[in-house]
Amino acid sequence: MTDRRHHLPAWFTGVAPLPGILLLYFAVPLRPPDTSVHLGVSVLLTLIGISLVAAVIIREAKGLSSGDERHITVVHLVALVEVAMVTFALAYYTMAIHSQQQMSGIRTRLDAxxxxxxxxxxxxxxxxxxxxxxxxxxxTVQVSFDVVFVAALAGLIGRTLRER
Structure with missing residues (x-):
């Protein structure tokens, strides 16, 4: 019997989750927290999420420099940066709905x-x-994260060009 499964292109499987990440961002229920403890927990969860994304990027950058054959693709890095942007946006939005003394100009999730x-x-x-x-x-944490991401992306693109 012939295997009739269709294999999707690698770029498609990397890009397909991107709209889902945005849908999830807009669907996550948020309400103004009752106490500053909720805000602190939200920021802590943001930092944990960003730390996980940063750890993946740093691991991949180290793998690239050591010649490891298993490495992340540009498409995967784009997905990781979207996750990071959305995570930061959720934190900014949470701060904006909790306190008018944190962010100026954020009124909606799209603003964040x-x-x-x-x-x-x-x-x-x-x-x-x-x-x-x-x-x-x-x-400041986001700007620092972005510098690490850009360095990892540049390294990955450089390696991909050298391999071709």
Missing amino acids: LYFSATTTTTVGYGDIHPIGQLARGLA
Whole structure:
């Protein structure tokens, strides 16, 4: 009997989860927390999530430098950066709905995602910005994360070009 399973292209399996990540971002139920403990837990979970994404990227960068054959693809890194952007956006949105003293200009989830994307790309239009110490600290963590991500992506692209 012939195997009739269709194999999807690798780029498609890497890109397919991207819309799902955005749908999940907009679907996660959030409400203004009753106490600052909720805000602290939210920020802590954000930092844990970002630490996990950063650990994967750092592991892959080390694998690239040591010549490890098993490495992540550019498509996978794009998915990881989307997860990171969405995670940061959730934290910014949570801060905005909890306290008007943390973020200026965030009123919706799209505002938070927009701020996270402009921070990731280092565009920074200035229409939305952190004003509280917690928000500024989180934005600093995001900028630092983005530098590590860009370095890992550049290394991966360089290796891919050398292999071809």
